[in-house]
Amino acid sequence: MKKKSMIPGIIIIALVLFFIYAPILILAVYSFTDAANIGAAGSFSLENYAKLFTTEELRSMIIGTLALAVGSSVLSTLLGTTGAIGMFYSHKVLQKSARTVNQIPVVNADVVTGFSICILLVVFFGMSKDTFLPLVIGHMTLTTPFVYLSVLPKLQQMDPALYEAALDLGASPSYALRKVVLPEILPGVLSGFALAITLSLDDYFVATYTKPATFDTISTYVVNATKGSQTQIKTALWALSTVIFALVLLFALFQNARKNRNNARKEEQAA
Amino acid sequence: MKISRKTLGIPYGLFLVLFVIAPLVVIAYFAFTDGTGHLTLGNFVGFFSDPNTMGTLLYSLVLAFVTTLVCLFIAYPVAYVLARSKWKRKSILLLIFVMPMWINFTLRITALKEILTLIEGNLAFHPFLNTVIGMTYDFLPFMILPIYNTLERLDESLLEAASDLGADSVQAFLRVTLPLSTPGIVSGVSMVFLPAMTNYVVLDMLYNSTYIMGSLIGSYFSAYDWNGGSMIALLLLVIICIFTFLTGADESAGKERGGALL
Numbered sequence: 001m002k003k004k005s006m007i008p009g010i011i012i013i014a015l016v017l018f019f020i021y022a023p024i025l026i027l028a029v030y031s032f033t034d035a036a037n038i039g040a041a042g043s044f045s046l047e048n049y050a051k052l053f054t055t056e057e058l059r060s061m062i063i064g065t066l067a068l069a070v071g072s073s074v075l076s077t078l079l080g081t082t083g084a085i086g087m088f089y090s091h092k093v094l095q096k097s098a099r100t101v102n103q104i105p106v107v108n109a110d111v112v113t114g115f116s117i118c119i120l121l122v123v124f125f126g127m128s129k130d131t132f133l134p135l136v137i138g139h140m141t142l143t144t145p146f147v148y149l150s151v152l153p154k155l156q157q158m159d160p161a162l163y164e165a166a167l168d169l170g171a172s173p174s175y176a177l178r179k180v181v182l183p184e185i186l187p188g189v190l191s192g193f194a195l196a197i198t199l200s201l202d203d204y205f206v207a208t209y210t211k212p213a214t215f216d217t218i219s220t221y222v223v224n225a226t227k228g229s230q231t232q233i234k235t236a237l238w239a240l241s242t243v244i245f246a247l248v249l250l251f252a253l254f255q256n257a258r259k260n261r262n263n264a265r266k267e268e269q270a271a
Numbered sequence: 272m273k274i275s276r277k278t279l280g281i282p283y284g285l286f287l288v289l290f291v292i293a294p295l296v297v298i299a300y301f302a303f304t305d306g307t308g309h310l311t312l313g314n315f316v317g318f319f320s321d322p323n324t325m326g327t328l329l330y331s332l333v334l335a336f337v338t339t340l341v342c343l344f345i346a347y348p349v350a351y352v353l354a355r356s357k358w359k360r361k362s363i364l365l366l367i368f369v370m371p372m373w374i375n376f377t378l379r380i381t382a383l384k385e386i387l388t389l390i391e392g393n394l395a396f397h398p399f400l401n402t403v404i405g406m407t408y409d410f411l412p413f414m415i416l417p418i419y420n421t422l423e424r425l426d427e428s429l430l431e432a433a434s435d436l437g438a439d440s441v442q443a444f445l446r447v448t449l450p451l452s453t454p455g456i457v458s459g460v461s462m463v464f465l466p467a468m469t470n471y472v473v474l475d476m477l478y479n480s481t482y483i484m485g486s487l488i489g490s491y492f493s494a495y496d497w498n499g500g501s502m503i504a505l506l507l508l509v510i511i512c513i514f515t516f517l518t519g520a521d522e523s524a525g526k527e528r529g530g531a532l533l
Contacts, residue, residue, distance in 0.1 A: 009352035013364070016349050020371055020411070023382035038385040079283050086280020101287045107515050109469035112504045115488050116294035123497050124297050141290045144283070173276065202375055204472050222377035226384065226476050241378040248373040252366055
């Protein structure tokens with residue numbers, strides 16, 4: 001085959017990467033200045049970062065978002081993992097209907113999920129949003145199906161004889177579950193947990209319908225802040241965006257290093 | 272009580288009934304009753320006879336359609352170049368394309384808004400264009416990833432066979448590569464179209480307008496009109512079901528959305 005030029009491909013990649021990263025990077029540069037607008041002149045300043053970490057309102061919003069993400073993800077990982085194990089060993093009909101219902105929040109629009117949970121709990125049952133229950137349940141509804149979906153394939157890959165063998169050797173069912181089944185499905189559980197965290201952190205729609213009026217997640221806070229014209233808050237959010245970008249970058253590098261190490265190990269084993 | 276494997280499924284089974292099925296039953300009930308609990312088709316008729324809500328439905332369909340097309344036209348070449356490149360570390364490049372999805376989307380849209388304001392001066396002049404740009408910015412990785420996955424798995428020898436049989440590169444692309452990547456395209460389209468129809472925050476942040484289905488729910492919600500809002504949520508759900516059924520995206524949706532994030 002004749003060799004084709006790589007240049008058009010490189011140009012396409014470069015243009016799209018520019019489109020994706022330019023806004024984030026320009027914002028990152030301006031977050032280190034005292035300029036009130038992008039494009040305005042300014043000098044180097046760490047004021048935005050100081051504001052981000054010292055303003056009570058911003059701090060409690062960030063901590064609240066993280067606490068909600070970790071709390072709801074721990075619960076949904078427990079629920080989704082036990083659910084996947086239980087359903088996997090249940091009757092075919094039950095297994096299939098669980099799979100179908102599990103798929104509803106996955107394909108459903110988050111607006112509809114959030115709205116319907118609010119209608120059920122707050123409007124129909126009169127539950128107060130201030131209890132945080134609607135919010136936590138909402139986030140669990142959003143994330144548990146994904147935990148379920150990431151654990152299920154691991155159960156399917158597992159050798160069914162392992163559990164039986166453990167029982168034959170005298171292990172109690174709960175001991176066999178902990179010592180035999182859990183280690184086998186652990187990668188699925190962990191990626192389900194990570195997925196739950198990311199989905200919870202990124203959510204706007206469920207939170208906006210179910211959160212207490214005085215509580216804000218990053219998403220609901222940012223949306224409200226962009227409607228107002230408080231420059232102070234606006235520029236502090238540039239700093240927040242930059243901090244998150246830096247964390248994501250670190251995490252991606254770490255993930256990549258881990259993947260390389262695993263690949264290297266696999267090649268070693270194969271050789 | 273002895274814990275068997277089956278009993279472990281009970282909590283999640285109850286959870287699904289209580290917080291997935293019951294909310295849908297309740298919005299169906301609200302959608303077909305009025306404020307006093309009497310059965311009515313008023314909300315249904317109201318939606319289809321109000322030019323405002325019908326306009327919103329049409330606008331969000333057009334917006335979702337255009338966004339999906341734009342995403343497809345950008346994502347396909349990117350996925351193609353990435354998948355077909357001989358570079359050993361292309362998984363890193365893919366990661367670079369997907370990475371922004373881990374940043375909270377409202378912050379990303381804030382960044383985009385600042386840049387668009389700098390370029391256009393006033394965002395109010397091009398609301399439709401800005402929304403399409405914003406949604407493309409938000410959803411592009413969801414289109415790149417599934418297409419990349421199908422192209423990556425494409426058997427190279429099929430292309431060699433095509434060229435041996437006399438096809439030039441354009442013919443080989445149109446008759447081998449493109450048809451074989453259809454599952455990825457379908458999956459990507461469903462991952463972009465539905466969110467584009469309902470994600471009103473992008474529109475809301477870039478331009479204070481409410482011409483999108485999702486924000487209709489929001490507006491009924493802030494007006495405490497649970498019945499009207501429920502009807503719209505129900506209609507959205509019906510559209511989503513039809514769309515999911517047509518594209519057969521049901522099985523892959525979870526995997527793709529999950530795979531895109533991890």
